[in-house]
Amino acid sequence: MNRIGLFITCVNDALYPETPKAVVTVLERLGYEVDFPQAQTCCGQMHANSGYRDHATGLARGFERAFGEYEAIVTPSGSCAAMARDQYPDLIGGGIGARVYELSEFLIDQAGVDDVGARFPHTVTYHPTCHGTRALGLGDKPLRLLRAVGGIELIDLPEPDQCCGFGGTFALKNAEVSSAMLDDKCRNAAGTGAEYLAAADNSCLSHIGGGLSRAARASRGVPKPIHYAEILASAP
Amino acid sequence: MNAREEILARLRESLEGAGPAPEVPRDYRRALEPGTDVVDLLIDRLEDYRARVHRGTGAIADALGDARRVVVPADLPAEWRTGGAEFVEDDRLPTADLDAADAVLTGCAAAVAVSGTIMLDAGPAQGRRAVSLVPDHHVIVVERERIVGHLAEALPRLHRSNPQTWISGPSATSDIELQRVEGVHGPRRLDVVISDD
Amino acid sequence: MSTAFPKAAKVALGMPQLRSNLAHATGAIRAKRTDVAGELDDWEELRSTAAAVKADVQHRLPELALEFERNARAAGARVHWARDAAEANRIAARITCEAGADEVVKVKSMATQEIELNEHFEAEGLAAWETDLAELIVQLAEDRPSHILVPAIHYNRTEIREIFNERMPDAPSDLTDDPAALAEAARLHLRRRFLSAKVAVSGANFAIAESGALVVVESEGNGRMCLTMPETLISVVGIEKLLPRFDDLEVFMQLLPRSSTGERMNPYTSVWTGATEGDGPEDVHIILLDNGRSGVLADEVGRQALSCIRCSACLNVCPVYERTGGHAYGHVYPGPIGAILAPQLEPGEHDDLPYASSLCGACYEVCPVKINIPEVLVHLRRQGPHGAGERAVMGAAQRVMARPRLWRAALRAARFLSRPWRGRGHVRRLPWPGSKWTGSRDMSVPPRLSFRDWWKERER
Numbered sequence: 001m002n003r004i005g006l007f008i009t010c011v012n013d014a015l016y017p018e019t020p021k022a023v024v025t026v027l028e029r030l031g032y033e034v035d036f037p038q039a040q041t042c043c044g045q046m047h048a049n050s051g052y053r054d055h056a057t058g059l060a061r062g063f064e065r066a067f068g069e070y071e072a073i074v075t076p077s078g079s080c081a082a083m084a085r086d087q088y089p090d091l092i093g094g095g096i097g098a099r100v101y102e103l104s105e106f107l108i109d110q111a112g113v114d115d116v117g118a119r120f121p122h123t124v125t126y127h128p129t130c131h132g133t134r135a136l137g138l139g140d141k142p143l144r145l146l147r148a149v150g151g152i153e154l155i156d157l158p159e160p161d162q163c164c165g166f167g168g169t170f171a172l173k174n175a176e177v178s179s180a181m182l183d184d185k186c187r188n189a190a191g192t193g194a195e196y197l198a199a200a201d202n203s204c205l206s207h208i209g210g211g212l213s214r215a216a217r218a219s220r221g222v223p224k225p226i227h228y229a230e231i232l233a234s235a236p
Numbered sequence: 237m238n239a240r241e242e243i244l245a246r247l248r249e250s251l252e253g254a255g256p257a258p259e260v261p262r263d264y265r266r267a268l269e270p271g272t273d274v275v276d277l278l279i280d281r282l283e284d285y286r287a288r289v290h291r292g293t294g295a296i297a298d299a300l301g302d303a304r305r306v307v308v309p310a311d312l313p314a315e316w317r318t319g320g321a322e323f324v325e326d327d328r329l330p331t332a333d334l335d336a337a338d339a340v341l342t343g344c345a346a347a348v349a350v351s352g353t354i355m356l357d358a359g360p361a362q363g364r365r366a367v368s369l370v371p372d373h374h375v376i377v378v379e380r381e382r383i384v385g386h387l388a389e390a391l392p393r394l395h396r397s398n399p400q401t402w403i404s405g406p407s408a409t410s411d412i413e414l415q416r417v418e419g420v421h422g423p424r425r426l427d428v429v430i431s432d433d
Numbered sequence: 434m435s436t437a438f439p440k441a442a443k444v445a446l447g448m449p450q451l452r453s454n455l456a457h458a459t460g461a462i463r464a465k466r467t468d469v470a471g472e473l474d475d476w477e478e479l480r481s482t483a484a485a486v487k488a489d490v491q492h493r494l495p496e497l498a499l500e501f502e503r504n505a506r507a508a509g510a511r512v513h514w515a516r517d518a519a520e521a522n523r524i525a526a527r528i529t530c531e532a533g534a535d536e537v538v539k540v541k542s543m544a545t546q547e548i549e550l551n552e553h554f555e556a557e558g559l560a561a562w563e564t565d566l567a568e569l570i571v572q573l574a575e576d577r578p579s580h581i582l583v584p585a586i587h588y589n590r591t592e593i594r595e596i597f598n599e600r601m602p603d604a605p606s607d608l609t610d611d612p613a614a615l616a617e618a619a620r621l622h623l624r625r626r627f628l629s630a631k632v633a634v635s636g637a638n639f640a641i642a643e644s645g646a647l648v649v650v651e652s653e654g655n656g657r658m659c660l661t662m663p664e665t666l667i668s669v670v671g672i673e674k675l676l677p678r679f680d681d682l683e684v685f686m687q688l689l690p691r692s693s694t695g696e697r698m699n700p701y702t703s704v705w706t707g708a709t710e711g712d713g714p715e716d717v718h719i720i721l722l723d724n725g726r727s728g729v730l731a732d733e734v735g736r737q738a739l740s741c742i743r744c745s746a747c748l749n750v751c752p753v754y755e756r757t758g759g760h761a762y763g764h765v766y767p768g769p770i771g772a773i774l775a776p777q778l779e780p781g782e783h784d785d786l787p788y789a790s791s792l793c794g795a796c797y798e799v800c801p802v803k804i805n806i807p808e809v810l811v812h813l814r815r816q817g818p819h820g821a822g823e824r825a826v827m828g829a830a831q832r833v834m835a836r837p838r839l840w841r842a843a844l845r846a847a848r849f850l851s852r853p854w855r856g857r858g859h860v861r862r863l864p865w866p867g868s869k870w871t872g873s874r875d876m877s878v879p880p881r882l883s884f885r886d887w888w889k890e891r892e893r
Binding site for chain 1: 823
């Protein structure tokens with residue numbers, strides 16, 4: 001399983017290139033060969049969870065075409081990994097969903113590594129995103145990887161298991177409720193005094209980060225959003 | 237079609253092609269860890285509910301406190317009727333008489349230690365339901381052999397077709413800001429006498 | 434497509450006292466539930482069994498309903514069947530009148546809330562008095578319940594004292610806002626009513642098919658009063674409340690109180706089988722209620738909503754419920770369970786409720802009967818109507834994403850068009866529909882170089 005198919009996700013493809021770059025860095029540091037199939041686009045989660053099953057099925061088939069040859073597919077998103085694992089069997093059948101791993105799952109369960117040899121001398125608070133934690137059952141895997149990072153100081157986030165209010169189209173359809181949830185998450189994050197707020201999903205981070213960036217205009221000392229893969233990639 | 241036939245027909249129609257019922261796994265616990273002291277556990281749970289716990293039938297008079305008129309089921313053992321109170325046997329007493337009583341003294345069918353639950357099933361020394369409900373103070377004698385650890389051990393001991401009341405502490409409400417307040421419509425005081433004599 | 438929920442939610446979000454009452458109450462009960470569920474090392478096994486028992490009941494509903502009817506009748510109960518709310522109300526009103534009464538005392542019951550029995554009785558010139566403390570508060574305030582377990586969860590103690598002072602004629606003049614004093618006032622207010630009532634109306638938490646028994650789970654003793662003191666008892670029971678065997682209570686009575694009030698056991702559980710001479714009501718009626726349940730049963734995915742035991746754990750952990758309260762849902766069943774039950778019980782209505790969730794999954798995690806609420810929400814979104822605008826956007830997005838070359842071109846175009854904002858790193862304000870996003874958060878700007886550019890560079 002030394003050759004890995006990297007699924008960067010549509011959100012990172014469009015907005016956050018640093019995260020998939022970090023995944024490549026970490027996996028290569030551990031001796032894996034990483035492939036980036038050019039035909040990848042989106043796992044279909046937005047369509048599936050918004051009620052467009054046929055559209056989602058089409059995208060799932062596209063995923064299968066792009067990644068069918070890989071024994072292990074790694075992605076820096078708990079949410080997209082959960083989509084593939086939970087919903088692909090129903091949408092397209094076959095076993096590809098079970099071969100998709102969120103990064104921390106792959107590192108800890110498949111590679112057997114806790115310490116990826118990173119150094120990040122900063123204060124960090126970690127938000128366990130809902131799909132990663134509940135749908136995928138990541139537990140504290142991303143935190144275990146972060147704890148092994150040199151120089152890092154982890155600060156507990158209050159009410160960590162509370163949803164940040166993103167929820168895909170929920171953020172638009174129920175914008176006011178989403179925003180109220182976001183306010184609480186941002187307040188808790190800012191209250192830690194950490195320099196960074198880390199998470200396993202850039203979709204949630206784009207929402208929390210968007211709130212934090214607004215809060216940063218009112219007060220200083222607001223944490224910067226960062227995908228935990230980027231912390232793992234930082235060189236000693 | 238009458239309502240009964242129509243509802244049954246709708247249910248059957250909805251279940252067309254639903255396949256067989258799933259297997260029910262039964263691998264949960266049916267007893268506590270061997271060696272658990274169920275009496276201690278029961279006392280701990282009861283006190284957590286703010287019930288008062290006494291040991292030995294000699295403590296019944298204490299448990300009844302200053303109650304003067306105490307309603308008892310007609311078949312309550314004579315040796316439990318101790319102390320200076322007047323014991324009034326329930327012979328279909330009118331509700332007003334029950335309401336005027338200071339306390340009620342009964343036995344029970346079973347007690348579950350892990351949840352502090354005392355079960356009445358209208359069996360010996362328990363009386364009818366109104367008797368253990370209307371008076372404001374309920375004293376229950378729990379004989380040692382009626383105490384089990386786990387709910388699953390208690391159910392087989394109940395007389396199933398009799399009216400049952402499972403009691404876990406005095407009446408309570410958490411309806412105001414989810415703050416628990418003991419004592420609403422059911423007996424506001426619950427005293428439990430554990431008899432291992 | 435209804436937009437009732439987002440609108441009502443917006444109103445609720447503008448009420449700081451409500452939000453603080455809800456956050457305080459749900460936070461407290463969440464902690465208690467976690468503690469007492471954590472005491473049982475077989476919690477997951479219990480959940481799995483409960484889910485399987487309920488699925489079994491659903492598969493055998495006609496057979497079990499008949500078994501229950503047969504046994505309840507043999508034990509002296511009269512069993513009635515009601516296709517819908519109107520029929521159930523008519524039966525209950527008729528029995529009340531035949532008993533020579535013009536009022537009933539009520540045990541807290543979701544089924545009678547669902548059929549709006551109180552309103553129907555009032556229209557018939559009958560009175561239905563709620564006796565659960567929270568229901569009494571809501572009834573006095575002429576309000577609607579906002580929570581399955583704690584219908585007055587949206588009021589704090591001071592507000593409750595005001596309601597009692599203004600609307601309860603026999604409230605003590607020196608009533609304080611101490612919860613114990615408020616409970617005492619309710620006790621005095623209801624005592625005479627309990628002891629003199631001729632007819633009571635209840636629901637049931639469980640109906641045992643093998644014996645015809647009903648089970649009511651409560652705390653205050655108002656349930657025991659209603660179930661014991663009157664001559665006539667009418668219990669309105671949803672057909673999904675059946676359990677095959679009495680012994681199934683060994684599973685459900687561990688799960689329900691711990692999930693519901695966060696207690697190891699609720700203060701009082703009453704079990705009765707038909708009528709018993711000399712002990713409790715001798716005129717015992719059971720109304721088996723369909724009211725949409727048989728329709729829900731037809732949906733292979735959606736029918737798991739019928740497993741609900743009304744514990745309300747899902748409400749207490751739901752971040753949406755915590756911020757909007759129950760009224761915003763516009764249905765007697767609020768919160769996550771309401772979001773999957775209401776649209777199924779009343780097809781074509783409440784089609785915005787399946788979207789009243791961020792799919793965070795906290796509800797599924799705590800559900801004692803393992804209802805996969807996120808799964809059913811998504812399932813209902815698939816069935817529900819979608820607006821034309823949304824369909825167009827989703828269709829266009831899918832067509833682009835389904836063609837990798839087109840997708841790459843679209844991302845290139847986005848990077849090109851967003852150049853003016855790149856220096857700042859984010860966009861503060863977008864035109865509609867992007868304004869829905871930038872209303873409360875900044876939008877990230879696409880990077881100058883994408884991951885794909887970086888990868889290509891590396892490959893060279």
